[in-house]
Amino acid sequence: MALRKFSKYMKVVTVIVIFAFAFSAIYAGYSYLINYIQNKRVVLVEIDGSPIYEDEYKNSLANIKEQLNRFGGIKDIPENVYDEVAMSTLLDEALNNELATNLKVRVSSSDINEEVSKLEDRVGGRDTLAVLLAKNGSNLTLLKEQIKKQLLFTNTREKLKESIKVTDEDLMNIYKEYKYSALDGNDFNTSKEKLKEIYYNLTLNLLYHSNVIEILVNSKVTGENKKIVDIVNALKNKEVNYENVYITRKDMLNMYFNQFLINASFSKDLEEKAKENQINEIKKLIEISKKAESKSVKKLAGLNAYDELVYLKDMYTAALINEFKASEKEMKKWFEEHKYEYDTQNTVSGNVLGIKYTPSEKDDTKAKEKIEEIQKELTVENFYELAKKYSMDPGSAVNGGDLGWEDVRNYVPEFHSLLQSETNKIVGPIKTQFGYHLVLVVAKDPIDKERIHLKHILIRPEVSDETKKEVDNRLEAILKELKENKVDFKKLVENKDGKYPKFDINTSFNDELEHSHAAIIGEKHEIMEKIFEMKVNDYIFEKTEDEAILIQKTKEVLYKKATYEDSKERIEVEMAYDYAINEIEK
Structure with missing residues (x-):
């Protein structure tokens, strides 16, 4: 149930993009917040002094396994591979923090508060935001921390963006390629701002990745847990290295998992196959880079060897598109084969x-009256039966309203006073943002004074x-x-x-x-x-x-049937793109 104030604050990922170059914020959970409050967080490992905490690692590991199960699972994955994947996601944040420090990027309290205010306006006010957070197992403290991480990532990329000096020539080089897709057929001057966005998307991810990978391979890893230190050092390794073009194990994990997903099982042979495929890809990229240089394609400063090859491939593709010329006969043939694609759709x-x-207030009153009616017939002895019959909390109703043992601080604030209630006694109705509760205090932990065993019946106001x-x-x-x-x-x-x-x-x-x-x-x-x-x-x-x-x-x-004359320019662009892809794939 969503009563828990600090339920697992999980990162939403898919296996395919879990190792993406872009920073992805890591959600801590209950253990994070409790340890934070008590100032007892355990540092598992440090990357150039940037800490990764034990609770973060455990949450990340649990989340990875859950995500894989959602995909139907992969058979025979060794625990050390799970460990690597969990640590790889945590490294994203640590590396971003280090890059931000190097670039002197900061996030102020006013920046964070401004984002909170925007959220409040969007959802209808501070109180509404607080309720929404509570319903999702979060609170304002965790939200601000998440906002800080995201702003740090965004601001770091913006700082890197300042080093990319884009010219009209750069934009014109990619204009034809995107004119009839992202630019909706608009002319160059109308499209310049959108073209800048496209160009930055092409370059900024590569530049960001090159910077964080450089930090990773040159980082100093310290910690008392030898197993974890060894995992991080393994992720730093240049797993594939051909003619000084390297890819770290951290990045190769994504390619390995693509192979594992295709085969629905793990094997070292699949890793070796992925390495072989990547070496062949590097060889191919090197050949393309030579052709790109022959056409005077400019390089982008600040990229490592692999990312530079990827960039040159993109720019070489654009150059091929720009140089392509088709005859009238070829274009008419293309149009006849694809004519329906050029029709304007309604x-x-x-x-x-x-x-x-x-x-409404009436709906709320009706819920209150219903819980009061239940209260009249409720006893400790029939609590289980009536909870199954009446409770509107699907998570606990099937178990007679049993919430189990839990630290009371993980519940909504209205439940905190239950520590002062007698055991084996029914308390309520208690009103929270979820509705009205009748709560049975089953037991209290004599050692851990914050732990309590509760059962409850929830009646939610329903919209009439x-x-x-x-x-x-x-x-x-x-x-x-x-x-x-x-x-x-x-x-x-x-x-x-x-x-x-x-x-x-x-x-x-x-x-x-x-x-x-x-x-x-x-x-x-x-x-x-x-x-x-x-x-x-x-x-x-x-x-x-x-x-x-x-x-x-x-x-x-309105729908309009395409004619050849109206479609000529678009036909040539699409033929050029087809030509460029075929040349690249040779």
Whole structure:
């Protein structure tokens, strides 16, 4: 159940991207916060003085195993490989910290507080944010720490970005490649800012990776736990090294796991196969780099040998696209083979405002009355039976409301006073952000004074049809004003005079096809059909299971069959891209 204040604060990863070059923040959990409060965190290993803690390592290890199980598992993985993967994810943070220090990057308290304020505004205020955090097993302290880590990562990349001096020539070199994909066919001047983003994406990841890997291979690893020190040193090793182009074991782990996933099992032979594949890839990249240099492709300062090869491959691809020329006959043949891909599809765009259905005061009173009725017949003897019958906490109801032994500080604050309650006694109703609770204090630990064994029955306020109808009526009244041009979406959101409600949903959708299922409108196909039937700049009111929404249709692009003449420029670009890929793969 989400009552636990400090449940495992886990990092969400997938096996494929778990070793990605970009920094990924590490979530600590209950043990982290308790040790932090008691100032007893155990340092497991230090990378150039940057600590990795034992509780972080244990959480990371548990999370890795859980993620692999979600993928169906990989047979026969040795424990030392799990250890390496867990430590590899933790190294991302330590290496980012070290790079930030080298670049003199800092994160101030005001920066963190500013991000918290933005979140508060987005969710509807400080109290709402506190409730949302509690429901997800977190709190403001942990949130601020996470924000600090993310800001440190972002600011470090921004600092590195300053060293990349992009010119119009650099942008023009990649313009043709992206014109009909990321740039939507726009001209160069219109596309310059977007082109800069693309160029930075191409270069910044490589530059960041080169810097952190240099820190890793040159780092000093210290610690009393020899096993962990050896693991980190192994991750530093140049696992693949061909003509002074190397890849560390830390980076190779990702490639190994791709092989393991394909085969659904672990073996050293698969590692060797991945190494062999990577050496062949390096050889190929070296040959491409020679061709790139023959076309005077510029290098990017600050990259290690491997990342430089990857960069030169990208820039060589762009050069091949720019030099490609097709004959009229070739382009017409291409068009006949792909003509339907050039048709303009019928799409719509629009804005969405909405209010989520939440329990009203009447709904809350109804829940309170229900728990009071349960209280009248509740005894210690029938607690198990009535908890199974009535409790709305699915995690504990099946066990008669049993929450087991737990440190009381891991529960919501309203439960902390239960330490002063007598054992074998029912307390409540207690109101929390989750609803109303009747709690049986089963036992208290005579040694650890904070540990307590509890059972509870939870009754949550549920949104009634009456409450939903009140929300619906409010939005339907606003819809009437919209249709009469008395207000628009912008004024509704600004709400300067406080006349309108605060909207939980404020978003948009762009270029949606008729048979798509836009998540922002509840993935309901029938709503999308209505949007296509609407006129541009018209409004409709709709309901999903969880919210009431107002939708404005802002644009519609009608279907148009492509002609060769209209498609010529795009045809040549796509033929050029096809040519470049074939040349690269030779």
